[in-house]
Amino acid sequence: MQKKLILDSNLLSITLDRLCQQLIEIHDDFEDSVILGMQPRGVFLADIIHEKLEAAIGKKIHYGQLDTTFYRDDFRRRETPVAANSTNVPFIIEEKNVILIDDVLYTGRSVRAALDAMIAFGRPKKVELLTMVNRKYTRELPIEADYVGIEVNTMDSQKVLVELEAQGHKSNKIWLINKEEK
Template identity: 75%
Template sequence: MMQKKLILDTDLLDITIRRLCQQLIENHNDFADTVIIGMQPRGIFLAEIIHRKLEQDTGKTILLGYLDATFYRDDFRRRETPVKANETRVPFIIEGKKVVLVDDVLFTGRSIRAAMDAMIAFGRPATVELLVLIDRKYNRELPIAADYIGKVVNTLTSQRVLVELEAQGHKQNKIWLINKD
């Protein structure tokens, strides 16, 4: 039996995203040297929402890319079934840019480490910041921390965080904590 507990409902999620955007605006001003990169597969939906909101709020054009780190993962060759890669679309050079890497959930830190390796193909950024909707505390395997956090959630390894966004085809934006019993 699976138990679901609502972490963020539609309204709270909207407030959380607005707060994250305000923090980005405070730190990046006009976004002249800043790019946003969403991590495939699920971080791109959040990146698109944040990108759209930032462009509305600032009136500036902000570069947006998608990054797939599948082949950079340290567990890539250890899987039973081959992993299917997603599209990487970074149609700009990140050399000297401030990169805001966006993902939905920060868990062990391994995906972020892989993303940083994958990013180097597009140049050497001036800085890399991490924005996540959910930071799963106590599950980190690598020393990786987010700069912008929607919500910190204490989770067990046996639990799963499920992010449902309208952009992914769900009826409402909601985030759940699922107990796998």
């Protein structure tokens, strides 16, 4: 199997620290800001970022997990039914700055679905997107991330694979692989 390592554990850690510093520069004490991790894979990244941010600023930050399964425009087009993940947003996002976190930004459809799903919890003042990997030149919708760990030029025949210890992997790594290879 041909795999290309995009970020190893050390570089991934440095990148996460940089993203957290960018968030602190913009959101200061997070008094009016909340974090929403996008199910299923974005929550693992959001957990790490949330933990790092709370340690850095020394206070609790509102954090939730958002499932977009039933808000996706391709939900009924799949051959097999998709199992929904849990949504846990124990606060109102009305007039808050929302930071959506996902692992990979590809077509933008998941983010569009997240925007629809968020409305059940209030109307945010502002929504920002943080992604670890921005797959350039693949967008189907006019959506871009505000905070990006790394930008990667990819072809449709490739897939970005994010492996995190929180998901049961031995170490944190990000790979570029061919879609047919796993």
